[in-house]
Every structure is written in C-alpha cells, then in structure tokens.
Amino acid sequence: MDHHPTASRRWPAPRADHERPATTLQWAGWLLGLLALAALAGIVLRRGEVERFLGLLGSLAPAWLGLAVVLQLATYACVATAWWLGLDRAGAHRPWNALIGLAVAKLFVDQSVPTGGIAGTAFLVNVLARQGVPRSACMATLVTNFVGFHGAYLLSALAGMGLLWLRHDARPWMHTITIVFVIVAAAVPLGLFALHHYGRRAPAWVERLPGVAALLEAAAEAPVAQLLRRGRLLAATAALNLAVIAADAATLWTMLHALGLHASYAVAYPSFLLAMMVATVSPIPMGLGTFEAASVAALSTQGVPLEGALAGTLLLRGCTTWVPMAPGLWLARRALREARDRA
Structure with missing residues (x-):
C-alpha cells in the first residue's frame, strides 16, 4: 500500500481551530465559565467552612497525588494504543511512542474547541496525513475510534446513572442531563456517517463548524461498511476508551482520598460521568464552571461534604485539564509545524 498521498489527492494544510483569533462569542464563553466557577466557589465556601476547605488542601497526601499522575499517564497510553491498533489494522503502522505526544496534543485541541471530539480528531488526522499516512488509513482509524469512543461514553453514562439509581441518589436533573448527553453522543457518530455519505456535497454551513471542514475532504472515502464488520477492533477500541473513563473517574476518587475523604x-x-456529560453538552469552553458545578452537586448528593467535593473536583481538573494544557499546546504547535514542513 502506498503510504504517501499523490499530489492530486493531497489533504489541505492542517488547520487548528484553536489558532484562529478568538471571536467575541468565544471570549463570552470563557467569561461565563469563569463567572460560573467563581459563583460556585462562593456558594460552597459560604455554606461550608473556609477553614475546612483550606485544611483539606493543606493536608494532601503525596502518595495519592502520585497515583493520580500514574492514572492520567495511563489514559494517554490507552488513547495512543487505540489509534495504534486502528492504523496498524489499516496497514499504516506508526510508532506507538510517537502517538503518545499526539494524544496529549489532541487533548489540548479538544479542550480548546469543544465540538464533541471532532476538532481534536480532525487535527490528529491531518497531522498523520502530512506525516505520510494514507488518507484511507486515517479515515479508517477515525471511524473506528469514533464508534469506540462514543460507544464507550454511552455505556458509561448509562452505567453511571444505573449506580445512582441503585443507590437511590438519582435526581431529576441527572436524568435530564443523561438524556441530553445520550442524544448528543449518538448524534456525533451519526454525523460522521452523514459526512461519509455526502462528502464534499455537504451543505456549506456544515463546513463552517469547528473541525468539520478538514474531515469533509476525505469523509466520502471512509470504508465504513468494512470497518463495522471488524468486531474485534471495535471492541478493543471501545474497551480502551472505557479504560480511559474508568481511569479519569479513579483520578477523582484518588483526589478525594488525597484530601482524607474516604468516598x-x-x-x-x-x-x-455526570460532570463530563454536563461539560460535553455545555457551549462553554472546556465546560469551565459547569463541570465543577455538576461534580460538586453529584458528590454532595452522595454524602461528600461540599468543601471536600469542591476541593476534590478542582484537584481533578488541575490534573486532567490544566496541567496538561501547556505540554499539549507545545506538542500541538510542534506537530503542526512539522506537518507544514512535510507539505
């Protein structure tokens, strides 16, 4: 199989939506998120004890924090493995360690441009294509990961609600969020199949959506029917994504224990899961404020003290989102620069 696209079938130069100047709407989203986060902190610390909150943060157990770092490293390994399996099955082998850096960069793009994973996936596909991976292999891996990723999140969302229902801790707002999330999570892969069907004949407004334009160029060539018959590959990809979700949830559990809260x-x-669902359906970048509010509400509903729920959630977000942003930005820029050099 030829691993180099021909000149007549070249992909457009990689575009990262996070490199465009921020629009007024984007800035408004960040502002709303910061206000929501500040309001949440004010409400929790007014109802709780500021001294208790600071005491929890001051008594962090380093061993638990170290475990949280290990869990997060495992999530990147799982993401890289899922892409490695897909590319290898498509006949385009890539070094596993090279995909680790791209997994971190993809996280940065996904967090910066909240589009249900489309922007980060488009970024990764474009970079791989510029590195010589053929278009068909990129699209095959994209479809496999989309099906596995969203299937895993759908199963996890239902499992999470099942646990709350069995514990009699489910609330009406939780049911509502789960229903909305299930609709959104199902719509994303269905949208990909629509792109596969329409290709470049898709409506013009679709191309203006963040991350979508880069996919339209080759979406019609994705071997969807063939991929859906690869049950073992899809199952492995879904299992790896389930492991990512389990590790992220375990990171929250670890942070609570680091604070001395034995939840x-x-x-x-x-x-x-509820916090992730709220952040996914929220238009605010990275679910800023909304993720934290949902996590604190869900934890407190299950008996975790408000100040402990806030502290644990902030530590989780720091470990999963804020700390990786700097290396993610650097890796994303490096990948795009190398991709332009190869063009």
Missing part, C-alpha cells in the same frame, strides 16, 4: 469508587464514578 468509594461507586461515588466518584457517577459523579465524574
């Missing part, structure tokens, strides 16, 4: 994993898991 069970059965408490942390649905709380993380």
